[in-house]
Amino acid sequence: MASSFDPETLGGKITQGRNRLLKKLLRNPDIVWRVEKRREAEIVKALEAGEDVSDKGSVILIISGMMHQLNLVGGKIWSLCDGQRSLGDLIEALAVEFEVERDELAEDVEGFVDDLLQRGWLKHG
Amino acid sequence: MADAVTELFSAPLTFNWTLSFRCNFSCSHCYSRDEQAEELPTADILRIIDILAEKQVPFINFGGGEPLIRDDLFEIADYATGKGLNVSMNSNGWLVDTAAANRLRACGFKSVGISIDSAEAALHDDFRNMPGSFDRAVAALDHLRRAGVRTTMSSVISRINYRNFRDLLDLARAHGVAQVYLHNFKCSGRGLKNREDLDLSPEEWKAFYVEALQVKQETTDLLISFDDPVISSLPGYDEKSLVSGSSCGKLSLHMRPNGDITPCGFIPLVVGNILKDDFDTLWYDSPILKKMRNKEASGKCMDCGAFEKCLGGCTARAFAVTGEFNQPDPHCWK
Ligand code: SF4
Numbered sequence: 001m002a003s004s005f006d007p008e009t010l011g012g013k014i015t016q017g018r019n020r021l022l023k024k025l026l027r028n029p030d031i032v033w034r035v036e037k038r039r040e041a042e043i044v045k046a047l048e049a050g051e052d053v054s055d056k057g058s059v060i061l062i063i064s065g066m067m068h069q070l071n072l073v074g075g076k077i078w079s080l081c082d083g084q085r086s087l088g089d090l091i092e093a094l095a096v097e098f099e100v101e102r103d104e105l106a107e108d109v110e111g112f113v114d115d116l117l118q119r120g121w122l123k124h125g
Numbered sequence: 126m127a128d129a130v131t132e133l134f135s136a137p138l139t140f141n142w143t144l145s146f147r148c149n150f151s152c153s154h155c156y157s158r159d160e161q162a163e164e165l166p167t168a169d170i171l172r173i174i175d176i177l178a179e180k181q182v183p184f185i186n187f188g189g190g191e192p193l194i195r196d197d198l199f200e201i202a203d204y205a206t207g208k209g210l211n212v213s214m215n216s217n218g219w220l221v222d223t224a225a226a227n228r229l230r231a232c233g234f235k236s237v238g239i240s241i242d243s244a245e246a247a248l249h250d251d252f253r254n255m256p257g258s259f260d261r262a263v264a265a266l267d268h269l270r271r272a273g274v275r276t277t278m279s280s281v282i283s284r285i286n287y288r289n290f291r292d293l294l295d296l297a298r299a300h301g302v303a304q305v306y307l308h309n310f311k312c313s314g315r316g317l318k319n320r321e322d323l324d325l326s327p328e329e330w331k332a333f334y335v336e337a338l339q340v341k342q343e344t345t346d347l348l349i350s351f352d353d354p355v356i357s358s359l360p361g362y363d364e365k366s367l368v369s370g371s372s373c374g375k376l377s378l379h380m381r382p383n384g385d386i387t388p389c390g391f392i393p394l395v396v397g398n399i400l401k402d403d404f405d406t407l408w409y410d411s412p413i414l415k416k417m418r419n420k421e422a423s424g425k426c427m428d429c430g431a432f433e434k435c436l437g438g439c440t441a442r443a444f445a446v447t448g449e450f451n452q453p454d455p456h457c458w459k
Contacts, residue, residue: 032211035181038133039134067367
């Protein structure tokens with residue numbers, strides 16, 4: 001059994017980690033979605049006024065007849081997953097747009113993307 | 126009461142689109158058979174699709190009338206699919222043979238619904254005033270399935286089928302149908318004229334829904350859908366829906382053959398015309414739509430604990446019978 005210090009296993013993890021950052025992300029083409037522009041504008045306004053907007057949806061997804069909503073950051077990530085960008089690219093793009101500490105941002109984006117990959121809403125293109 | 130979720134939706138999710146009121150049938154419960162409207166040429170219809178695509182309306186569902194009566198249906202659907210819209214339709218199935226099924230598949234139909242009112246051929250034929258229509262409707266389901274098109278079955282619940290709705294589900298299973306819509310009876314058009322013969326009493330509606338919801342819960346091989354907001358008043362009803370009350374005017378709109386928009390196919394009030402008016406202005410500012418989205422309790426709804434979810438039930442039915450949006454749904458058993 002390989003221990004957690006096994007260099008091969010560790011190396012494997014690192015390679016996987018690098019790969020993860022480089023792999024292009026693509027939305028599941030069966031998912032119908034739309035940016036709610038007017039709502040998005042309201043949310044941006046609220047954000048600028050210092051309000052907590054994390055539970056306000058600006059992108060809607062229709063999956064098997066059910067509607068799901070993504071908040072401002074989630075919606076941006078979703079919109080960017082066009083098969084041309086990787087996790088690393090997403091983090092870069094969001095760092096420019098949102099004033100958040102870089103490591104914190106990377107962790108949040110990665111967690112969110114992982115969740116969507118697990119749900120089958122995103123895949124590696 | 127406005128729905129927080131849809132308050133600022135930029136457009137409906139679905140356009141129910143009557144391309145033509147013409148039909149090769151003459152059914153007893155039809156809401157639209159006695160209606161007339163000028164039909165648009167193909168070029169105008171394609172312009173409308175451009176508008177819907179620009180507004181990011183994701184779904185269009187052709188109804189009628191019989192959509193296949195228009196021989197440009199395939200061209201229209203092809204164009205809409207090319208613009209990224211998800212296209213479906215409801216048909217009586219008469220004109221769906223192998224060739225038509227293959228063409229429907231080729232032009233990108235996501236699903237096709239066939240209307241079947243009874244699992245008994247003679248009853249269906251009689252109801253639709255069309256001998257042989259049951260066999261052709263069932264054959265249509267098979268042609269479509271073989272062509273690789275997802276099928277649904279639509280049955281308007283009325284006196285002729287409410288006791289035997291399980292037979293309709295079995296029929297659907299036998300023909301590989303993915304989803305069955307047990308539609309509530311709308312008192313519009315001929316449905317209103319023939320209401321006494323066809324509609325159930327409120328108590329019968331309640332008994333039907335209690336039973337049908339139980340069957341739905343026990344069913345795993347078939348999707349069963351209802352579109353009646355009054356169901357939400359049943360004790361223990363906890364299915365999530367996107368909005369409270371009627372979805373018309375909030376999640377969906379209806380379009381007539383001339384481009385006039387109404388909140389739904391059963392409310393004959395024109396909000397505006399998609400080719401002549403600015404869509405955003407209609408969608409956000411129409412007094413009719415605003416009224417539909419902001420129902421106020423009146424009559425027995427005022428003391429009803431279910432109002433928050435039910436919002437007075439089906440607005441179309443209340444309007445057809447009383448002339449007012451805010452009156453309680455005439456099907457309500459409370
Ligand atoms: S009384 Fe009104 S709100 Fe209550 S169930 Fe009936 S229609 Fe719905």
